[in-house]
Amino acid sequence: MYSYHYPHPAVTVDCAVFGLDEARPASSGEDARRDDDRHGTTPGNLTVLLIQRDLEPYAGAWALPGGFVKIDEDLEAAALRELGEETGVRDLxxxxxxxxxxxxxxxxxxxxxxxxxxxxxxxxxxxxxxxDARNAGWFGVDDLPALAFDHERIVAAGLEQLRATVRDEPIVFEFLPQEFTLRQVQSLYEAILGESLDKRNFRKKLHATSLIVPLDEVEMDVAHRAAQLHRFDRERYEALRAEGYRWNA
Amino acid sequence: MYSYHYPHPAVTVDCAVFGLDEARPASSGEDARRDDDRHGTTPGNLTVLLIQRDLEPYAGAWALPGGFVKIDEDLEAAALRELGEETGVRDLxxxxxxxxxxxxxxxxxxxxxxxxxxxxxxxxxxxxxxxDARNAGWFGVDDLPALAFDHERIVAAGLEQLRATVRDEPIVFEFLPQEFTLRQVQSLYEAILGESLDKRNFRKKLHATSLIVPLDEVEMDVAHRAAQLHRFDRERYEALRAEGYRWNA
DNA sequence: TGTACATAGTGTATATAATACACTATATCT
DNA sequence: AGATATAGTGTATTATATACACTATGTACA
Incomplete structure (x- = not known):
């Protein structure tokens, strides 16, 4: 059988992990994150997860979590494995x-x-x-340190893809807890798109989908009128989507 | 210096090359393609370029043009090189x-x-x-033979990306000659999107861009009223785009 | 030469979607 | 009780998308 004898490159996976770093909503009050996990960000910001490298090259520099793909490992499996090993994240x-x-x-x-x-x-x-073992942290997307390799380009590509996807798919709910306020949704759109949106028009559009269902609960521990909590009806969304419906916000 | 000693995978590039296979427009009458270069397609169809493999595995099967990436070669350069070697295409x-x-x-x-x-x-x-040396041919996207490896998935991904891109970027003009008729543009949109469009509304939208400029020429050698030829004002498009304009059709 | 045929080219009315915009309600904090 | 901070709500206007049918102009051929 024919085989290829020229030198092979190494292949890695790297993950641009985005999250919403925000004052914890009162609906689940325990386990506030320690302040020193956050770097240069104000509550409500879109953040990226970085780890500090402990090996050469770029030892000490911040980088995206990632690593080498095993010879019989699927690419996506490798990404999930590296994320689990380096950050403990599952289910993302x-x-x-x-x-x-x-x-x-x-x-x-x-x-x-x-x-x-x-x-x-x-x-x-x-x-x-x-x-905690490997120094890791969340950095605001507008306040990143210098990154190892070409990871700045990867983050930029990730942001671009986020911006492109957010209007056509309901990915914002991946950032949010099961129960959220409409204000949280709007702030997230604003953070991703980098522009501010009209409150009434935005809510009108969300309501028009019939996919954001109000709950009999309101947020707690806020120093002002509490907002009603909602959830995203993913089941209904999947059903509609199967019939050709497309998210649009 | 640290180096990675585990086995490395091979890395290749593969190209899903799309083209518009159509009765040659009269504006450039010579060099009609031979019929035996076309397989299972009717004029005006969206087609993919395939080559017939002469080596194992999948010897004899149709596959996308592509090949191994050289150890110091950029990925895009490898794609361009393989395309040039296998199909003679440049400038795409x-x-x-x-x-x-x-x-x-x-x-x-x-x-x-x-x-x-x-x-x-x-x-x-x-x-x-x-x-001619390596057996190659254009196949209608709805009439593909069985393909080697996972190339069917790659073609499907290419079609999906074409469909997603065509509304937000003026890529249709990559398929068309410098001088084209509005009917050609509409047919191409229809072929890519798989739905038929209203002629008047479509032309209204194209004209509204001010980027499709009519020429003092009409198509030739057609058995009916000749359509006016137009060109895409790419220079003006790039200028507008730099100011935030987005194509939308 | 004239008539059948094939495609080019054109506009208006209606429906839907996007935008602009400001006040009242309700909770906390002092 | 009053200050403060955010929640929550509707309408009028503008822009965009859609639905729809006839006339114009060339070739082919009887």
Missing amino acids: YLEQLGAFGAPDRDPRERVITVAYLAIVNLFDHPVAAAT | YLEQLGAFGAPDRDPRERVITVAYLAIVNLFDHPVAAAT
Whole structure:
């Protein structure tokens, strides 16, 4: 059988993990994250998860979580495994961003990386807590440190894909807890799109979908009128989508 | 310096090259393609370029053009090189589709491929003519033979990306000659989107862009009233786009 | 030469979607 | 009790999308 004898590049996966770093909503009051897990961000910001490298090259620099793909491992499985190992995250949204393969992107040898966009719900899964061993942290997307390799380009590609996807698919709910306020949804759209939206028009559009169902609960521990909590009817969404419906907000 | 000693996968590039196979427009009357270059397609169809493999595995089967990435070669450069070698195509539109890396997608060894979407203008560059040595041909997207490896999935991903891109970017003009009729543009949208469009509304929308400029020429050698030829004002488009304009059709 | 045929080219009325915009309600905090 | 902070609500206007049918102009051929 024919086989290929020329040198092979190394292949890695890297994950641009986005989360919403926000004052914890009162509906689940315990386990507030420690302040030193957050870097240069104000509540309500879109953040990226970075780890500090402990090996050369770029030892000490911040980088995206990721690592080498095993020889018999599926790419997505590798991304999930590396994320689990380095950050303890499970149960997250994962979507491929693409391959990055400039010949000089890694000084050791030729390394082609397959980048993934991940979204993690920081309300239900306090991620940084599981990463104390390897220095890890959430950084506001507008306030990133210098990154190792070409990871700045990967983050930029992730943001671009987020912006492109957010209007056509209900991915914002991947960031939010099961029960959320409409204000949270709007703030998230604003953070991702980088523009501010009209409150009444935005809510009109959300309500028109009939997919955001109000609950008999309101948020707690806020110093003002409490907002009603809602949930996203994913089941109904999947059913509608099967019939050709497309999310649009 | 640290280096990675585990086995590396092979990395390839594969190109889903799309073209518009159509009765040659009269504005450039010579060099009609031979009929035996076309397979199972009627004029005006969206087609994909396939080559017949002469090596194992899948010897004899149809496959996407592509091949191994050299150890110091950029991914996009590898795609362009392979396309040039196998099909003689130059000067085409190229966009990454993503990485395909299921562990068993190649029976020889672990092979991860980076797939590209390419569009070629068959009016100005008669591609198949340059490929007589290796059996190559254009196949209608709805009439593909069984393909080697996971290339059917790659073609499907390419079609999906075409459909997603065509509304937000003026990529249709990558398929068409410099001078084209409005009917050609509409047919192409219809072929890509798989739905039929209203002639008057479509032309209204095209005209509203002010980017489709009518020429003082009409098509020739047609058995009916000749349509006016137009060109796409790419220069003006790039200028508008730099100011935030987005194509929308 | 004239008539059948094939496609080019054109406008208006209606429905739907997007935008702009400001006040009242309800909770906390002091 | 009053200050403050956010929740929550509707209408009028504008822009965009859709539905729809006839005339114009060339070729082919009887």
